[in-house]
Amino acid sequence: MADIELQIAQLVRQATYLPDGAPAKIQLLEEAIQLADSHQRVELQYQTRLELLSPAVFSGYTERAITAFTWCLGQIDQDPQRFPIENVLWNFKHILEDIADYPQISRQQIDSMFEDMHKRYHDAGYSVRPVYTTRAKTAARMGEIAAVVEYVEEMQRHPRDYFADCAACELHMHVESLAIAGRYAEAVQQAGPILSGRMGCAEVPHVTYAHLLMPLLHLGREDQAAEYHRTGYRLVSENRAFLLELAQHMVYLVQVGEWARGLEMFERHLPWAMTSAAVLQRLQFYLASLSLLERLAAGEQRLKLRLPQDFALYRQDGDYALDTLCTWFLQQCETLAAQFDDRNGNDYYRHALAARHRPVMRGGA
Amino acid sequence: MEHSFQINLHGIIKLLSEHLYSGPQVYIRELIQNAVDALRARGKREPGHSGNIEIELRRGADGRPGLMIQDNGIGLTEAEVHQFLSVIGKTSKTAELFEQRDDFIGQFGIGLLSCFLVAERICVVTRSMQGDAAAVRWQGLPNGTYTIEEEAGQMAPGTVVILECKAGAEAYFEPDFVLRTARDYAGLLDYPIQLRAGERYTRINPLAPPWREEAEQPAKAALLEFGREQFGTTFLDATPLRSAAGQVAGIAYVLPFAPRTVAKGSHRVYLKNMLLADNVDNLLPDWAFFVRCIVNANDLRPTASRESFYEDAQLHETRAALGVCLRDYLKELAQSDPKRLQEIIGIHFLAMKALAVEDEEFYRIIIDFLPFETTMGRITLGEYKRHNRVLRFVPVLDQYRQVAQVAAAQSMWLINAGYVYDADLLAMHEQVFPGCRAEAVDVGALTHEFTELSADERKAAFRFLNAADRALTEYSCDAQVKKFLPEQLPALFILDQGASFVRSVEQSKEVSDAVWGGVLERLAESTGQTQASVCFNYNNPLIQKLVKLEDEKLLGKCATLLYVQALLLGHHPLNAKEMQLLNTGLLDLIEWGIDTQSKAGQVWPTSNSKLLN
Numbered sequence: 001m002a003d004i005e006l007q008i009a010q011l012v013r014q015a016t017y018l019p020d021g022a023p024a025k026i027q028l029l030e031e032a033i034q035l036a037d038s039h040q041r042v043e044l045q046y047q048t049r050l051e052l053l054s055p056a057v058f059s060g061y062t063e064r065a066i067t068a069f070t071w072c073l074g075q076i077d078q079d080p081q082r083f084p085i086e087n088v089l090w091n092f093k094h095i096l097e098d099i100a101d102y103p104q105i106s107r108q109q110i111d112s113m114f115e116d117m118h119k120r121y122h123d124a125g126y127s128v129r130p131v132y133t134t135r136a137k138t139a140a141r142m143g144e145i146a147a148v149v150e151y152v153e154e155m156q157r158h159p160r161d162y163f164a165d166c167a168a169c170e171l172h173m174h175v176e177s178l179a180i181a182g183r184y185a186e187a188v189q190q191a192g193p194i195l196s197g198r199m200g201c202a203e204v205p206h207v208t209y210a211h212l213l214m215p216l217l218h219l220g221r222e223d224q225a226a227e228y229h230r231t232g233y234r235l236v237s238e239n240r241a242f243l244l245e246l247a248q249h250m251v252y253l254v255q256v257g258e259w260a261r262g263l264e265m266f267e268r269h270l271p272w273a274m275t276s277a278a279v280l281q282r283l284q285f286y287l288a289s290l291s292l293l294e295r296l297a298a299g300e301q302r303l304k305l306r307l308p309q310d311f312a313l314y315r316q317d318g319d320y321a322l323d324t325l326c327t328w329f330l331q332q333c334e335t336l337a338a339q340f341d342d343r344n345g346n347d348y349y350r351h352a353l354a355a356r357h358r359p360v361m362r363g364g365a
Numbered sequence: 366m367e368h369s370f371q372i373n374l375h376g377i378i379k380l381l382s383e384h385l386y387s388g389p390q391v392y393i394r395e396l397i398q399n400a401v402d403a404l405r406a407r408g409k410r411e412p413g414h415s416g417n418i419e420i421e422l423r424r425g426a427d428g429r430p431g432l433m434i435q436d437n438g439i440g441l442t443e444a445e446v447h448q449f450l451s452v453i454g455k456t457s458k459t460a461e462l463f464e465q466r467d468d469f470i471g472q473f474g475i476g477l478l479s480c481f482l483v484a485e486r487i488c489v490v491t492r493s494m495q496g497d498a499a500a501v502r503w504q505g506l507p508n509g510t511y512t513i514e515e516e517a518g519q520m521a522p523g524t525v526v527i528l529e530c531k532a533g534a535e536a537y538f539e540p541d542f543v544l545r546t547a548r549d550y551a552g553l554l555d556y557p558i559q560l561r562a563g564e565r566y567t568r569i570n571p572l573a574p575p576w577r578e579e580a581e582q583p584a585k586a587a588l589l590e591f592g593r594e595q596f597g598t599t600f601l602d603a604t605p606l607r608s609a610a611g612q613v614a615g616i617a618y619v620l621p622f623a624p625r626t627v628a629k630g631s632h633r634v635y636l637k638n639m640l641l642a643d644n645v646d647n648l649l650p651d652w653a654f655f656v657r658c659i660v661n662a663n664d665l666r667p668t669a670s671r672e673s674f675y676e677d678a679q680l681h682e683t684r685a686a687l688g689v690c691l692r693d694y695l696k697e698l699a700q701s702d703p704k705r706l707q708e709i710i711g712i713h714f715l716a717m718k719a720l721a722v723e724d725e726e727f728y729r730i731i732i733d734f735l736p737f738e739t740t741m742g743r744i745t746l747g748e749y750k751r752h753n754r755v756l757r758f759v760p761v762l763d764q765y766r767q768v769a770q771v772a773a774a775q776s777m778w779l780i781n782a783g784y785v786y787d788a789d790l791l792a793m794h795e796q797v798f799p800g801c802r803a804e805a806v807d808v809g810a811l812t813h814e815f816t817e818l819s820a821d822e823r824k825a826a827f828r829f830l831n832a833a834d835r836a837l838t839e840y841s842c843d844a845q846v847k848k849f850l851p852e853q854l855p856a857l858f859i860l861d862q863g864a865s866f867v868r869s870v871e872q873s874k875e876v877s878d879a880v881w882g883g884v885l886e887r888l889a890e891s892t893g894q895t896q897a898s899v900c901f902n903y904n905n906p907l908i909q910k911l912v913k914l915e916d917e918k919l920l921g922k923c924a925t926l927l928y929v930q931a932l933l934l935g936h937h938p939l940n941a942k943e944m945q946l947l948n949t950g951l952l953d954l955i956e957w958g959i960d961t962q963s964k965a966g967q968v969w970p971t972s973n974s975k976l977l978n
Binding site: 018019022023024027028030031034035037038063064066067068070071073074075077078102104105106109112113116227230231234277306308309 | 651676677681761762763766783784785792796805866869870872873874875876877878880881882883884885887888890933936937938
C-alpha cells in the first residue's frame with residue numbers, strides 16, 4: 001500500500017507549491033485527508049490533518065483547521081505515546097487566535113479552550129508565554145482593550161522557548177496593543193525594527209503596515225501612511241486571510257478621500273467578505289464599506305459596480321442606488337455588531353459603528 | 366600631522382557589516398562606484414575626456430595582499446578630503462549616514478568606510494583637476510587615526526586608493542575573487558576597467574549591453590545570445606523593455622520552463638550601469654514571473670544599502686510601464702505568431718492567467734488561448750466556446766472531481782474552475798464579452814441534467830424510492846431516481862460544499878471531548894441548509910430489478926447498501942454508523958441469500974452445477 005503514501009505525498013507537495021490564499025491549496029490538502037481517511041490509515045490521517053492546519057488558517061479557512069485540529073487532539077488524548085503533543089502545540093496558537101471571529105462560539109467556550117491550551121502547554125513542560133500572546137490577539141478582536149495590554153505584559157513575564165511566536169510577531173503584537181490603546185506615537189516608535197525591514201516573517205510587516213495606517217494619520221504623518229498603504233496593500237491583497245487588514249486599508253482610503261481606489265478594493269474583496277466563515281472579519285469589511293458608501297452617497301445617487309452574483313442586492317446591469325446599498329450594509333453591520341457585542345459582553349463594535357464618521361485628528365497625539 | 370576621526374568607527378563598521386551590506390565584497394563595488402562618479406564628474410566639465418579605471422592586485426613588502434584602484438577622474442583637493450572626513454564625523458545614525466550618499470563627497474567617504482571591512486589600512490592619493498591643486502595623500506587606520514599631507518611629485522589628475530588586506534580577509538583579495546566580483550558589479554559599466562595581476566591584464570567589462578544602441582532595435586538573435594552569456598540559459602524568446610519613468614532600458618527573457626509560482630520573479634538590475642542586485646523582485650509586476658529580466662535604471666532611488674529600490678511613486682510608475690511592455694509583447698505575439706504564443710502559454714499559463722485577471726485589455730486578447738481542464742479534456746477556452754454558448758463551470762475542485770466522470774458520460778461540457786485564477790477568469794467573461802456568460806454549476810443541481818423518468822416509470826419506482834427515502838433519513842441524505850450514463854453506475858452520491866464540511870465535522874466530533882465537541886457543533890450549525898443526496902440510476906439493470914421487489918424491508922436494506930457503495934466509489938470516508946451499516950448489511954444480505962435459496966431448495970447456479978447435479 002505504499003502507493004497511497006506516494007499519492008498523499010504528491011498531493012501535499014503540490015499544495016506546498018501554491019501560495020497561501022489559493023483555494024486549490026486547501027482542496028489538495030483536504031483530498032489528501034480524504035484519501036487517508038478512506039484507507040483508515042490513522043498515522044496518515046493524523047499527518048495529513050497536521051499539514052492542513054497552518055495553510056487553512058493562513059488562507060482564511062480557520063473553521064476547517066478547527067475541525068482537523070479537534071480530531072488530532074482526540075487522537076492525542078486517546079494515545080499520547082503514539083501522538084506526541086508537540087505536533088499540535090504550535091498550531092494551538094493559530095487555531096485560537098482567530099476563534100473570536102466566530103460569533104456562534106460562546107465566551108465560555110473560548111475561555112474553556114484557552115484553559116485547555118494553558119493546561120496542555122503547562123503539563124507538557126513548556127512555557128505558557130504563547131498562551132498569553134494568543135489571548136492578547138483574541139482580546140483585541142473582542143474589543144477588550146485593557147486586557148490586550150495586560151496579556152502582552154503577562155506574556156513578557158514568561159520565558160521564550162521553542163513555541164513562542166517569532167520575534168517579529170511578538171513585536172507586532174506589542175505594536176498592535178499600543179495602537180489599539182490609542183498610544184499612537186509609541187506604537188510607531190516600537191515598530192521601528194519591523195518598518196526598517198530588519199524583522200519580518202510570513203505575516204509581518206504585512207499586518208503591521210495596515211495596523212499603523214490610522215495611527216499615522218492621527219499623528220499627521222500622511223506621507224508615511226501613504227507609503228505604507230501602497231507597500232502594505234500589495235502584501236495582503238492576494239489572501240483572504242488578511243480581510244481584517246484589507247478593511248483597515250479601506251478605512252484609510254476613506255479618510256484620505258481616495259474613494260475611487262476604495263471602490264476598487266470594495267469590488268475586489270467583497271466576495272471574500274461575503275463567504276468568510278470568520279464573521280468578525282466580515283463585519284470589519286462591511287463597516288469599512290459602509291463608511292465608503294456613505295461618503296459617496298453624499299455626492300452621488302447611483303453607481304456602476306461589479307458585484308458578485310450571490311450578493312443580496314445583485315443587479316445584472318451593475319447599476320446600484322447608493323442609499324439602498326448603504327441601508328443594507330448598515331443593517332448587516334448593526335446585526336453583526338450586536339451579535340459580537342452580546343457574545344463579548346461589551347459595546348465595542350456598536351460603538352465603532354456609531355463612531356465611523358468621526359474625522360481623524362491631524363497632528364494630534 | 367596626526368588627527369583622529371571624530372566618530373566611533375568600530376561601531377559604524379559593525380553597523381555596515383551586520384545591518385546593511387550583504388557582505389564585505391561590496392567594498393569592490395564601492396571603490397569602482399567612487400571611481401565612476403569621479404570620471405562622470407570630470408566628463409561633465411571636460412566633455413570628450415577619455416576616462417578609465419585600473420585595478421591592480423599586488424603584495425606588500427611584508428607579503429600581505431593589497432589592492433590598488435586608480436582612476437583619471439576629477440580628483441579631490443585637500444579641502445575636499447577634510448570635507449569627507451568631517452561628513453563622516455558628523456553622522457552617528459544609519460539614516461543620517463546614508464543620506465550623505467546623494468552628495469559626491471559624502472558618497473566618497475562612505476564608500477571608503479566599507480573598505481575597513483577588509484582592510485588594515487587605507488591610503489588615498491589624489492590630485493584634483495581643478496586649478497593648481499597639489500596632490501594629497503591621506504592614510505587612515507581602523508583605530509580612528511589618520512594622517513594627511515601634501516604629496517610631492519607631478520601626479521596627473523585623478524585618484525588612487527590603496528588597501529592593505531587585514532588578517533583573515535585574504536580571500537577577498539584573491540585575483541579570481543576580485544575578477545568575478547568586479548565583473549558581477551561592473552560588467553556593464555561604460556568606462557573601461559582593467560584588472561592587473563602581475564603582468565596579466567584582464568578587461569573587466571568587455572561587453573556593451575545591447576540596449577545601449579539607442580537607434581535601432583537589436584536583432585532578436587543578438588538579444589538571445591546576450592541572455593545566454595549573462596544567465597547561462599537558452600531562453601524561449603526575448604523582448605526589449607523600456608520605461609520613461611525611472612529611465613529604464615533592458616531585456617525581458619521568456620523562461621523555457623515554468624518556475625515555482627511561489628518564487629517571485631528575480632531580475633538582474635543595474636543602477637546607472639552598476640549592478641544593484643541579482644534578485645530584485647519589486648521592479649516588475651508580480652505576474653511577470655515567466656520572464657527573467659536584465660535592466661538598467663538611471664533614475665530610480667536605491668535603498669541605503671544600494672541593493673534594492675525604494676518603494677516610492679517613481680518605482681510604481683516604472684513597474685506599471687514595464688508591465689505594459691510585457692503585455693504589449695504578448696499582444697503582438699497573438700497577432701503575428703500565435704503558434705509561438707501557444708508554446709509559451711503551454712509553459713507559463715499561470716502567469717498569463719494572473720495577468721489576465723488584473724488587466725481587462727490583456728484578457729480580451731489572450732483568454733481564448735488559455736487552457737482549462739474540462740470534462741472533455743484539457744482545451745483552450747476558445748475551443749470550449751466553439752461548442753458551447755454558455756461557460757459552465759464547477760468552482761470547487763473537490764466537487765468537480767465527484768461529478769467529472771458522470772458529466773463526461775453525459776457529454777456535458779463542464780469546466781473545472783477549482784484552480785487558482787480560473788473561477789475569476791470565467792466570472793469576468795461576460796463583462797469583457799457581453800452576451801457570453803459563465804454559469805457556476807452546483808453539483809447538487811447536477812441531477813437536473815439527468816433524464817427524468819416517464820410517468821409509468823415513476824409509478825413503477827415509487828415503492829423503491831419511498832423505502833429508500835425512509836431508510837436514508839437517519840443518514841441525512843435525500844433520495845432521487847433519474848436516468849443517466851454510465852449505465853453500470855447504480856447510484857451517484859452528491860455532496861455540496863456545506864454538506865461536505867458538516868460531514869468532516871461529524872467525523873471529528875466522534876473523537877473529541879466535551880469542550881471541543883461543543884465548539885464543533887456550533888460551527889456546523891451555522892452552515893445552514895445543506896443536504897447530501899444519492900441519485901439512483903434507472904438505466905442500471907440492478908436498479909430495474911430492485912424496483913420490482915415487494916419486500917419493503919429488503920428494499921430499504923438494499924438502498925442503504927447502495928448508498929454506502931456510492932460513498933465508497935466517490936472516495937468519501939465512512940463515518941462510524943456507515944461502517945456499521947456496511948458490516949451488518951453485507952452479512953445480513955449473505956444470510957438472506959442463503960436462507961432464500963435453501964427455502965426454495967435451489968442451488969446457486971454456478972458453472973459447476975451440472976457436475977454437482
